[in-house]
Amino acid sequence: MESFFLEYGNLLLRWLHVIAAIAWIGESIHFVMLDLSLRPPKSAHDKQLGIDGELWAVHGGGFYHHQKYLTTPPKLPDDLHWAFWKAYTTWLSGFGLFILLYLLRADIYLVNPASPWEWARQMDGQQAGLLAVLFLIVGYNVYSRLCRLISPTVNHDGWLSLAVGIMMIIVAWLSVQIFPGRAAFLITGALMATCMSANVFFWIIPGQRRMVKALKTGGTPNPLDGAWGKQRSVHNTYFTLPVIFLMLSNHYAFTYTNAYAWVIMVLFIFSGALIRQYFVLRHTGKNDLRFPLAGIILLAVIGWLAAPSADSGAQAMINPAAEQVTVARVHGIVQARCTECHSAKPTQPGFAAAPAGILLDTEQQIVQHASQVKEAVASQYMPLANLTQMTPEERALIARWDGRPD
Ligand code: HEC
Secondary structure, eight states, rough: OOHHHHHHHHHHHHHHHHHHHHHHHEEEEHHHHHHHBBBBSSSSSHHTTTTTEEEEEETTTTEEEEEEESSSSSSOOOOOOOOOHHHHHHHHHHHHIIIIIIIHHHHHOOOOOTTTHHHHHOOOOOOOOOHHHHHHHHHHHHHHHHHHHOTTTTHHHHHHHHHHHEEEEEEHHHHHHSOOOOOOOOOOHHHHHHHHHIIIIIIIHHHHHHHHHHHHHHHOOOOOHHHHHHHHHHHHHHHHHHHHHHHHGOOOOOHHTTTTTTHHHHHHHHHHHHHHHHHHHTTTTTTTHHHHHHHHHHHHHHHHHHHHTTTTHHHGGOTTOOOOOOOOHHHHHHHHHHHTTTTSSSSSSOOOOGGGGGOOHHHHOOOOOOHHHHHOOOOOOOGGGGGGGGOOOHHHHHHHSSSOOO
């Protein structure tokens, strides 16, 4: 019963998380579009009022006239629309999900028995959970320090982008060394998403509050408050598409169980940023196809890296004299190592239903999922954290199985 309520809580939190994220990202994409689509105002009166740009739009059966003031509007209304709760709700619900899905079972989801580092393999669940949370906190602080050191007055944003790009390569590599692939992709995405939310919380909103306060008390807002907010908001724009991929990556085991997992992660991050750049430029009226083309080339490289190599099929041929592996034999191993979780009635605590919907109770079901089973076992992704202590001999045997019924 308890595992059912965890599962139900998971569903509700995920629903909230996706809704909040759509609302936040949608608004953010809309404002980027708006800002970049502004054209100088047509009427002289508007110019006199200090209006810098305007956009006419038609949407939902109505006509909209957006206007942006270069600096100070003559009078600030009391009912300003602020945008921050969507960002905070997204982060909070995401972190709630992370607790439920990873931290509560950190021993199996966050400890990487295949880590090249001894200390990482030796961590217990609590240590791995703590390290994952530290990863987010330290990661954001390094990123924020880079912004302040390299481009303190928004004067070297090109160099800053380069530094943040290099930082993300290091983060991707590091996360895959420490955590299991699936968690590594999620944690890297969570770090980028934490930077985005923290940018809103620590920079964009406080800066806007100071600007509004200055205006209301008859002072002049500090232009740096606007510039810093803009700088962080630009980073958020380029983080958006990579974060969405990293959040979805959990469904695609071939990305994170791959020997090139961290390279694949890096390529996805840069591909997302490049594709976003195309849309950013497009709003300003440019149609530079080099950016999406570069992004697509990176996606193609990912496909090339992740495709199963021809010799995984040839493995069965290594020793043609070896006796044929029967489904019955595979079934025996699966019963010992997999059905604790992958069963209509899992016995592993915390599992209310077969994970990923993969049932391996019968020979027929095993054959039905043959290629996934072989892939998951060969990549050492399954059994999770090798909780059921599958031996290398058993893995070799499943690799030799041709995946067909007897
Ligand atoms: C401790 C529980 C546990 C054990 C034991 C376990 N699995 Fe899994 N398995 C999971 C969970 C949780 C997922 C879902 C993870 C995900 O979504 O990537 C999963 C997902 C899978 C998938 C789907 C991966 C994909 O492509 O998305 C396959 C295939 C799989 N397991 C096969 C196996 C096999 C074969 C064994 C035994 C050798 C095994 N599992 C043992 C928990 C377990």
